[in-house]
Ligand SMILES: Cc1cc2nc3c(=O)[nH]c(=O)nc-3n(C[C@H](O)[C@H](O)[C@H](O)COP(=O)(O)O)c2cc1C
Ligand code: SF4
Ligand code: SF4
């Protein structure tokens with residue numbers, strides 16, 4: 001039976017309709033006229049209604065391109081981003097964004113010229129100061145608590161030129177892997193015990209094997225650089241400072257699973273990452289690292305960058321595939337899984353950027369040595385992102401098994417000597433941890449046993465005096481703004497829950513109604529977004545309900 | 555043809571491999587509520603009314619898109635499921651303006667029937683009373699967005715069976731809205747062949763025949779199923 005998805009067949013994956021629609025929109029300073037959309041629809045071989053639908057789905061395709069993006073992500077929200085936007089809006093054209101990847105220096109703004117303004121500079125700009133008193137943006141701090149750095153090896157400085165990357169050893173693992181068969185690489189990754197860092201902790205080797213063993217000629221390897229979770233920024237830093245490390249990881253993935261085309265999907269909130277990745281790809285292409293004969297072997301691999309267009313859910317792998325195919329970023333029903341039928345219906349591996357950067361270390365170290373680090377369930381190390389609420393924010397790489405408390409202590413506790421009341425771990429679908437829970441080791445297994453989601457490893461400190469009612473409302477606002485709208489519990493439930501918190505928190509029935517709604521979302525939503533986003537909210541209500549529900553319902 | 559045997563609500567059912575739980579249940583005469591599912595068009599698993607429990611799987615599964623497996627043990631009507639379906643229904647009702655007494659399909663409405671079915675006597679959420687438009691620009695039909703539940707049955711039937719693709723969904727999340735053409739009045743969309751398939755596909759009173767007095771419109775769903783079977787199996791006689 002034919003379904004709506006058949007339209008991709010008409011463009012054979014050459015240039016995504018979505019990119020063509022975006023380029024057309026960008027070539028004009030005004031929204032397209034009806035006749036122009038008609039013409040465009042003909043060019044991209046999509047029905048007119050679908051083109052209209054797609055434009056209205058992606059924020060970047062209908063919001064003002066000249067507006068300054070004011071981050072309303074969790075970390076920035078806690079730094080007063082809402083008031084900041086209200087103030088700035090009086091003088092400048094603004095729009096909201098959810099996380100610009102500078103959560104260690106909130107609040108953050110991104111200009112239409114791709115300039116990031118953060119921390120005190122942002123506040124100064126809003127206050128109307130022409131030249132901010134503190135001219136320097138505080139630098140990013142990258143630290144490593146593991147015996148040796150893996151992910152953060154090249155994250156602390158700019159290694160984006162090929163020469164510098166090569167002198168730091170990038171592409172030597174690739175050369176080594178090309179000496180042996182893809183099967184050996186697959187087996188190596190399986191034995192390493194690596195788990196995906198994108199959130200779910202799925203074993204990388206298993207995923208690759210499934211894809212490699214699906215019949216078919218064409219396969220795709222995709223690096224997920226969408227990093228939508230407000231509070232994490234490691235992928236941004238990797239793509240900006242270590243783009244060749246990402247390319248090497250994706251090349252290894254392609255070689256292992258038998259793909260010849262790779263895509264790096266990067267959110268548009270990360271313009272510098274997009275630019276650096278594109279430049280690095282071009283440089284690698286010129287040097288014969290990418291192309292029809294990778295490092296002189298008979299392995300052929302090409303990589304292109306696909307920019308996100310302003311939708312959180314597009315970080316979910318099947319929504320991402322829809323976006324690349326030129327459709328709305330709605331989540332697909334699984335099965336079939338992307339490894340069986342992914343991009344254009346072909347077997348596809350989607351791996352997080354950080355997951356891929358680990359692969360070269362596995363090749364170099366050997367599977368057994370890699371598996372010996374970390375815990376039995378989660379081998380290797382993980383980069384954690386600490387927001388401005390910590391005394392020493394930034395990126396901290398830790399071996400799996402390190403406790404949350406150790407990380408918080410290393411960071412010197414709360415900023416300005418304030419007490420950390422609770423920790424938000426792992427972004428919107430993550431968890432809230434009270435101090436008594438901080439002895440949990442960072443490990444997908446140990447955390448799952450306690451119902452804790454590590455997510456992508458973002459850590460946002462909730463300092464004494466946090467307004468939990470505002471935090472809860474923020475969480476629901478995020479859900480409303482970002483739900484793809486496909487299923488009823490998530491798209492309608494979020495609106496109802498937000499309304500309850502905003503307008504009826506004094507009603508004694510409010511809390512019970514809210515919890516009832518959460519249950520339906522968790523149990524009946526189609527994807528992990530609706531199923532897990534309630535977790536932190538439930539914990540906020542459980543521990544701080546008395547500060548939210550005024551009718552004593554807490 | 556391989557056969558799978560499963561148990562639905564303690565009844566053994568043997569069906570062809572590759573069928574969905576929903577189909578298997580229908581063959582066995584077991585009712586599972588559905589809304590976004592429509593015979594003859596692709597399934598999207600979006601309304602979540604057909605969720606069932608499957609032993610050994612710790613989450614609920616949508617029956618319309620989940621394939622049967624050997625020795626599967628399915629429950630379609632547990633207290634938990636009933637509560638979720640009811641809550642789901644309430645979400646739909648609170649979202650739109652469903653004043654059944656003045657609706658063209660009163661008594662013939664899938665949404666209304668389902669509400670009765672799941673025992674929704676009242677809605678626990680405050681109604682939103684949205685101010686949504688009614689478009690009567692088409693010479694024969696009209697669409698009242700106040701009654702639309704965004705099931706996309708009209709989108710799929712118009713695309714997959716009629717091949718016109720007049721409808722689509724605009725925006726995202728709770729702002730989603732059905733649009734015709736370039737979000738223009740239906741009557742101005744050249745692609746529409748006035749075949750009436752979307753009218754028959756709509757489970758609510760959202761898309762209707764104009765000049766239909768309150769509560770007399772009946773859908774011709776059979777003709778729709780016939781059409782799609784005809785196309786698939788090339789059988790053009792009824
Ligand atoms: C709503 C939603 C958003 C997601 N966003 C991201 C993201 O921004 N980056 C990411 O790597 N994975 C994200 N994921 C997880 C991906 O679907 C996928 O599991 C992951 O990219 C797989 O990579 P891994 O196996 O290397 O972890 C998201 C999942 C959901 C449900
Ligand atoms: S849970 Fe939310 S994001 Fe996921 S499919 Fe449903 S509406 Fe879309
Ligand atoms: S009447 Fe037919 S062609 Fe017109 S919108 Fe409805 S289904 Fe599509």
Ligand code: SF4
Nearest residue numbers: 702703705706708756
């Ligand atoms: S108009 Fe009818 S068929 Fe179309 S989405 Fe709305 S309720 Fe469903």
Ligand code: FES
Nearest residue numbers: 073076100102103
């Ligand atoms: S930069 Fe604002 S939350 Fe990440």
Ligand code: FES
Nearest residue numbers: 599601602604618
């Ligand atoms: S009928 Fe199965 S999800 Fe709608």
